[in-house]
Amino acid sequence: MHDLARRLLGLDRRWIFLVIAFGTVLPLLYPLGLPIRVSPEVRKIYDYIERLPPGGVLVLSFDFEPAGKPELFPMAVALLHHAFQNNLKIVGVTLWPAGTGLAESILSQVAQEHGKVRGIDYTFLGYAPGEANAVISMGQDLSAAFPADHYGTKITDLPILQGIRSLRDVHYVISLSVGFPGIDTWYVYGKEKYGFELGGGCTAVSAPRFYPLLNTGQINGLIGGLRGAAEYEVLLAREGKAIAGMDAQSTTHFLIIVLLALCNFFSVFTRQTGRTRYR
Amino acid sequence: MVFWKRTLPVAITFMLGITFMLQYYVPHPASEALLREVSVWNQIIAGFAVILGVASLLQSHAQKIKRKAPGWGYSVVMYASMCSMLGFGIWSEGKGEGTAFGWLYTYTLVPLQATMFSLLAFFVASAAYRAFRARSPQATVLLLAAVLVMWGRVPLGEYLLPGIGQVSDWIMNIPNTAAQRGILIGISLGAIATSIKIICGIERAHLGGGQE
Numbered sequence: 255m256h257d258l259a260r261r262l263l264g265l266d267r268r269w270i271f272l273v274i275a276f277g278t279v280l281p282l283l284y285p286l287g288l289p290i291r292v293s294p295e296v297r298k299i300y301d302y303i304e305r306l307p308p309g310g311v312l313v314l315s316f317d318f319e320p321a322g323k324p325e326l327f328p329m330a331v332a333l334l335h336h337a338f339q340n341n342l343k344i345v346g347v348t349l350w351p352a353g354t355g356l357a358e359s360i361l362s363q364v365a366q367e368h369g370k371v372r373g374i375d376y377t378f379l380g381y382a383p384g385e386a387n388a389v390i391s392m393g394q395d396l397s398a399a400f401p402a403d404h405y406g407t408k409i410t411d412l413p414i415l416q417g418i419r420s421l422r423d424v425h426y427v428i429s430l431s432v433g434f435p436g437i438d439t440w441y442v443y444g445k446e447k448y449g450f451e452l453g454g455g456c457t458a459v460s461a462p463r464f465y466p467l468l469n470t471g472q473i474n475g476l477i478g479g480l481r482g483a484a485e486y487e488v489l490l491a492r493e494g495k496a497i498a499g500m501d502a503q504s505t506t507h508f509l510i511i512v513l514l515a516l517c518n519f520f521s522v523f524t525r526q527t528g529r530t531r532y533r
Numbered sequence: 534m535v536f537w538k539r540t541l542p543v544a545i546t547f548m549l550g551i552t553f554m555l556q557y558y559v560p561h562p563a564s565e566a567l568l569r570e571v572s573v574w575n576q577i578i579a580g581f582a583v584i585l586g587v588a589s590l591l592q593s594h595a596q597k598i599k600r601k602a603p604g605w606g607y608s609v610v611m612y613a614s615m616c617s618m619l620g621f622g623i624w625s626e627g628k629g630e631g632t633a634f635g636w637l638y639t640y641t642l643v644p645l646q647a648t649m650f651s652l653l654a655f656f657v658a659s660a661a662y663r664a665f666r667a668r669s670p671q672a673t674v675l676l677l678a679a680v681l682v683m684w685g686r687v688p689l690g691e692y693l694l695p696g697i698g699q700v701s702d703w704i705m706n707i708p709n710t711a712a713q714r715g716i717l718i719g720i721s722l723g724a725i726a727t728s729i730k731i732i733c734g735i736e737r738a739h740l741g742g743g744q745e
Contacts, residue, residue: 267659274658288688291698320646351583352646355629355638384579387572394569399576447557458686459653465710466717481686504689506654511680513662518676521666 256527259520270513277509281501290500295468296485299453299475300336302426308341310425311418313450315440316348316357322432322457323356328496329455329483330357330430334364336490338375343414345424346378347400349388349435354381358404372405374413380404385435386443393421393448421448430455430477437464441472455482538741543734550732591615618642678704 306312314333318326337344346361348354358378365376379400382388391399396419402408409415418424427450429440437454445452451474454464458479467473477486480503483496553571556564594608602608621634629635667673684690685701730736 265662267663270659270662271655274655278654286689288692290688291691293698293702320643321650323643323647324651352642355635356643358629359639382576383583384572384576387575387579390568391572391576394565394572398569398573462705462709463713465705466714469706469710500688504687506658507683507687508689510658510661511683513658514665514676514680517662517665518667 256524259523259527263517263520263524273509273513274506277505278502281505282498285498286501286504288501288504290481290484290488290497292485292488293482295476295478296482297475297489299333299428299477300486300489302451302453302474303333303336303340303342306340306342306425310342311345311414311423312337312342313345313347313421313424313427314361315427315429315431315436316346316353316360317350317429317436317439318348318356318432319350319352320356322430324499325457325480325483326430326432326455327356327360328480328494328499329477329486330360331364331494332483332486332490332492332496333428333430333455333477334361335368335492336486338364338368338370339490342425344376345414345418346376347392348381349385349439350432351381351383354404373403373407377407377409377412377414378404379409386439389421389435389439389443390447393444396420421450424450426451426453428453428455431460432457433460437467437473441467445472453477458482539737542740543737547732547734550728554732587615678708 303312314330314337316326316330334344344361344365346357348357358380361376361378362372365372370376380403382391382399384391388399396415397409400409403412421427421444427440427444429437429452431437431454437452437456440452440454444450452472453475454467454473455477456464456479458481461476461478461482464473464476464478468476477483480496480499483494484500487494487497553568556568591612594611596602597605597608598612618634618637621632621637625632625634627634629638665676665679667676681697682701682704684694685697685699685704690701691698727736731739
């Protein structure tokens, strides 16, 4: 038994990969459809958007590249549906160069679904280099940071930006962030100085980092990982990729818990039987 | 030589550091105009830094290929990928829709990067099985917190054990926030101290460690 436990402790990792693969794929094929509880931090963003007046300007910063797509794509889609449903005007930007194509395609696809017109109901300004400087620059003068939008139209000619000279004039900013630059950049260099309200969305792995900002009101809400995106879809009553992925995440979490229990059991067992052997 | 390499950069850093530290507290239109101007300069400098980074990366991989250093094949792949993306990007004037550049982005870069990130679940599971053991009281607390958060953050966990979600939320909101806040304060104090050292010319590593 001692030897078996030792062998299991040194289990080839490919078996673990296989177990996780089954745990991911099976629920996607046969969904469980379990209810999802909405957390207060996600509800706060939803409620804030609900309270914005029609025609209010929401800056959505797609601060991620394709690596963050599995978690942040459903989040972006859900937020855009909500904003367009409420007739908000969306200004998309990104602080990540590799995120430009992805951000533009998400924004234009969702806008098309709602029959929104580019330049009037939404626009994508594109990528601005300089991380924190880009935010400061937008806070000082939007047209200095982005002389033209992603499609080459001068931003002073865009109807959507009439009356919007800088970040001081927008109603809400949400940063969907996979790392730095992201929520921290928008908070430290943007909200603090220019006084706009800020919400955040991030990958599950980085969510714990933003709880101090959430509890002090430095960000007014947080959508954390695929779970957060699924909660937002629940609030919108619009089932998307996040809800579909939650069953896979459920089984994967439980498989990891089982693996942790097993490895700790085997570890304690081998230590105890080892001691008995040498006594 | 010392003047150009050390004294002048330190003097410029000191002058700009002090100016913009004070600028934050002066909302006068002239001060705001100065910040507006300098933030545009900084964006231009950041743009050039990207070019410098790409050039440096290509140069370092070119050396690897030239010397046939271990793993030089990966450098060839990197070269081919970067040059093709760059070439198609310039050819299509940076436009994504309906261009070869857009196709490469959507059908190679996006799935490759998303796959790399998704592999995290497999490696986390494997690493947890190998290393996450309750060997000490501290490790046991960490292990229990991890299990409770993992359990409480998914619908299956809340379905099996109603109320576990609130326990998970409590861990995230109270002990996690306390620890993160401590880290954040530490980082901020460190950043302030380093900034003061750089502004005063005590810390000069950013100027390069070459001979004077």
